[in-house]
Amino acid sequence: MKPSGRPRSTRDRPAKAPLSEEAIVDAALAILTAEGLEAVSMRRVAAALDTGAGSLYVYVDGRDGLLAAMFDRIIGAVELETPDPSRWRAQLHNLLERVRAELVTHPGMAAVTMVDPPQTEVALRLLENLLGILLAGGLDAQDAAWAADILAAQVTYAAIEAELRRTDPSALAAEVTANFARLPAGEFPLITAHAAQLVAGNAGERFRFAIDVVIDGVLSRASRR
Amino acid sequence: MKPSGRPRSTRDRPAKAPLSEEAIVDAALAILTAEGLEAVSMRRVAAALDTGAGSLYVYVDGRDGLLAAMFDRIIGAVELETPDPSRWRAQLHNLLERVRAELVTHPGMAAVTMVDPPQTEVALRLLENLLGILLAGGLDAQDAAWAADILAAQVTYAAIEAELRRTDPSALAAEVTANFARLPAGEFPLITAHAAQLVAGNAGERFRFAIDVVIDGVLSRASRR
DNA sequence: CGTTTGTCACAAACACTGTTCGTTACGTAC
DNA sequence: GTACGTAACGAACAGTGTTTGTGACAAACG
Numbered sequence: 001m002k003p004s005g006r007p008r009s010t011r012d013r014p015a016k017a018p019l020s021e022e023a024i025v026d027a028a029l030a031i032l033t034a035e036g037l038e039a040v041s042m043r044r045v046a047a048a049l050d051t052g053a054g055s056l057y058v059y060v061d062g063r064d065g066l067l068a069a070m071f072d073r074i075i076g077a078v079e080l081e082t083p084d085p086s087r088w089r090a091q092l093h094n095l096l097e098r099v100r101a102e103l104v105t106h107p108g109m110a111a112v113t114m115v116d117p118p119q120t121e122v123a124l125r126l127l128e129n130l131l132g133i134l135l136a137g138g139l140d141a142q143d144a145a146w147a148a149d150i151l152a153a154q155v156t157y158a159a160i161e162a163e164l165r166r167t168d169p170s171a172l173a174a175e176v177t178a179n180f181a182r183l184p185a186g187e188f189p190l191i192t193a194h195a196a197q198l199v200a201g202n203a204g205e206r207f208r209f210a211i212d213v214v215i216d217g218v219l220s221r222a223s224r225r
Numbered sequence: 226m227k228p229s230g231r232p233r234s235t236r237d238r239p240a241k242a243p244l245s246e247e248a249i250v251d252a253a254l255a256i257l258t259a260e261g262l263e264a265v266s267m268r269r270v271a272a273a274l275d276t277g278a279g280s281l282y283v284y285v286d287g288r289d290g291l292l293a294a295m296f297d298r299i300i301g302a303v304e305l306e307t308p309d310p311s312r313w314r315a316q317l318h319n320l321l322e323r324v325r326a327e328l329v330t331h332p333g334m335a336a337v338t339m340v341d342p343p344q345t346e347v348a349l350r351l352l353e354n355l356l357g358i359l360l361a362g363g364l365d366a367q368d369a370a371w372a373a374d375i376l377a378a379q380v381t382y383a384a385i386e387a388e389l390r391r392t393d394p395s396a397l398a399a400e401v402t403a404n405f406a407r408l409p410a411g412e413f414p415l416i417t418a419h420a421a422q423l424v425a426g427n428a429g430e431r432f433r434f435a436i437d438v439v440i441d442g443v444l445s446r447a448s449r450r
Numbered sequence: 451c452g453t454t455t456g457t458c459a460c461a462a463a464c465a466c467t468g469t470t471c472g473t474t475a476c477g478t479a480c
Numbered sequence: 481g482t483a484c485g486t487a488a489c490g491a492a493c494a495g496t497g498t499t500t501g502t503g504a505c506a507a508a509c510g
Contacts, residue, residue, distance in 0.1 A: 019459075042497060054499075055459050056411035063497060112335060114385045119404050124416060145422035150379065150435045157378035160339045188349060190356040210375045211391050217442025218390040244488075267468060279470075280488050290469060 003162065021059040023049060025069050029106065032070065037108025040067075049086045071112045074102050076122040080129045083136035092133050092169070096155055096211060097204075099126070103159035110159035139218060154210045162203040173199045246284040248274060250294050254331065262333025265292075274417065281352050293345070296337045301347040305354045308361035314440065317358050321380055321436060322429075324351070328384035335384035364443060372443050379435045387428040398424045 005218040027048040031040050042063055049056075060066045078098050082090040103110045127148060131170035164172060180188075180195040191198065201209070240284035252273040256265050259421055267278040274281075285291045301321050306316040328335045352373060389397060405413075405420040416423065426434070 009333060035283045040470075041495085043495090052462095053458050053497080057498070111336065111339060114382075118377045119401065124408065124413060128413050128416050131419065135415065137421060141419045141422045142425065145419055145425065146431060146434055147438070148423075149431060153378050153382035153435070157339075157382060168465070176344065183349065184303065188353050190360065191349060191353050194356065194366045194370055197366045198373075200367065200370065206371060209371055210378070213372070213375060213439060213442035213446065215442070217438035217440070220445040221438065266466085268466090277489050277491095278468080279490075282469075283487070 019049065019051065019055060019059060021069060024056055024060055024066065025073050028066055028070055029073065032106055032108065037111075040070075040108075042066075048175050067109075068118070070106075071109050071118060072122050074106050074109055075099070075118070075126055078102055078126065080125070081133060083129075083132040084135045085138070086146065088133050092130075092137070092151075092215070093208065093211060095129065096151060097207070100155050100162070100207060101157050103155070104162045107163045109140045110156045110163070113156050120171040137215075139222065143218050143222055147214060150214050151211065154207070154214065158203060158207045158210070244274065244276065244280060244284060245295060249281055249291065250287055250298050253291055253295055254298065257331055257333065258279050262336075265295075265333075267291075292334075292337050293343070295331075296334055296343060297345050297347050298342070300324070300351055303327055303351065305350070306358060308354075308357040310361045310363070313362040317355075317362070317376075317440070318433065318436060320354065320358065321376060322432070325380050325384050325387070325432060327438050328380070329387045332388045335381045335388070338381050362440075364447065368443050368447055372439060375439050376436065378436055379432070379439065383428060383432045383435070 012174060028040050028045045029050060031136065033045055040063075042056055045066070046053040046056055060069060078095070081095050084091060130148050131144055134147055135141070139147065175197055177199055177201070180191055180198070183192055185192045238282050249270060251266050253270045256269055265288075267281055271278040271281055281291070282401060285294060289299070303320070309316060354367055355373050355376070359372055360366070364372065402420055402424055405416055405423070408417055410417045
């Protein structure tokens with residue numbers, strides 16, 4: 001033990017253990033929103049809690065477990081909808097937009113979904129709600145199930161895409177446009193011709209469009225059947 | 226220098242430098258397909274080439290640069306289509322299926338797309354081809370541009386999803402089904418009621434369905450306009 | 451009130467990681 | 481035959497996730 005400087009330690013505190021999964025997830029989320037996913041290391045989180053990295057392993061199943069717990073916290077914060085057949089389409093947009101917004105404000109969390117699919121209770125609660133809205137829209141069970149999958153893809157993809165533009169929404173678009181302009185028009189006639197359309201719209205607009213496309217696609221196929 | 230054991234080194238070789246970006250990417254891809262993305266470390270790749278990790282930095286811009294180069298190699302191997310209005314839909318399925326298959330056989334590569342969007346020449350060649358097919362299908366420029374984005378999301382998502390089932394396609398489905406069965410039916414009535422639909426279909430079927438949904442969705446919205 | 455017990459945080463250690471850089475050996479050109 | 485410049489080597493740096501033995505606290509017991 002080194003009583004040099006400030007011997008601030010857990011033992012100096014008056015009361016009980018300050019460590020818990022909740023406290024660890026809180027600290028990790030604070031670091032995530034402030035400095036990004038790469039900054040969320042076990043040592044960094046432990047330092048924020050004034051403890052050692054090894055101490056976290058009692059409450060959290062390694063770094064991947066911590067990330068999963070963080071994801072759960074985020075998803076759990078999303079307000080759900082009570083399915084209403086008269087306005088199911090708006091409900092769908094609202095729900096998915098909330099998920100997207102939550103994922104965007106926590107950079108890197110969308111990528112966590114992909115390493116292992118969330119099968120936790122809170123994630124399933126979201127799926128249950130999504131299914132409810134789709135069924136309220138008149139979709140049959142199979143279409144609703146697969147549509148939920150497609151929509152999940154769009155949400156995570158949109159979230160990750162939005163993270164890239166997080167620094168400056170229009171900076172990336174400008175860079176991409178410049179990249180397109182630099183292309184040899186002979187080899188890439190379509191990209192150069194339609195560069196404006198390729199970078200058109202902000203993340204929110206493209207997201208809404210994507211969801212509408214999926215809904216209309218499923219409905220179109222169902223009505224043709 | 227330690228002449229102990231086997232002094233096998235580059236200097237023992239008769240001719241010129243064996244190192245090049247191509248050779249490095251080759252070695253890295255071999256490790257990737259054999260042992261997964263995490264095994265692709267600079268030291269591991271260097272060892273496969275019988276050299277030190279530092280030597281790779283002359284030809285490759287760090288680990289991220291290596292991953293990008295690997296992605297490029299993979300995408301470049303995808304055979305393109307010459308857009309034909311009479312069979313554009315089949316062409317779209319074929320092209321996207323080839324991309325998906327290539328991404329699935331190289332686990333982790335799909336995730337690379339998301340850290341930074343591929344703006345390399347070979348990736349743009351793919352986008353150019355995708356746009357060509359969509360325009361051949363009669364879509365207007367704006368619809369085609371955004372549809373390309375939506376389809377890209379489905380491809381990467383499907384690839385990542387397929388990676389998870391890589392070990393055993395039906396094992397995950399069984400596990401998920403078991404998870405669903407374990408749920409309290411009171412809280413998750415829809416999931417428990419439609420568990421069969423949620424896990425129905427293999428990755429290929431779901432992928433084809435997703436693409437058809439997107440196409441029909443765009444066409445439906447266009448015809449209504 | 452003293453002692454024992456058990457829980458839990460601590461910090462060091464292990465085996466890695468990506469990356470940088472000074473040194474050294476090589477093949478080639480002079 | 482010698483000098484040169486290119487390019488690989490390997491050590492070193494600053495990190496990473498994870499495991500584990502040690503030690504101190506607080507609560508339960510006699």
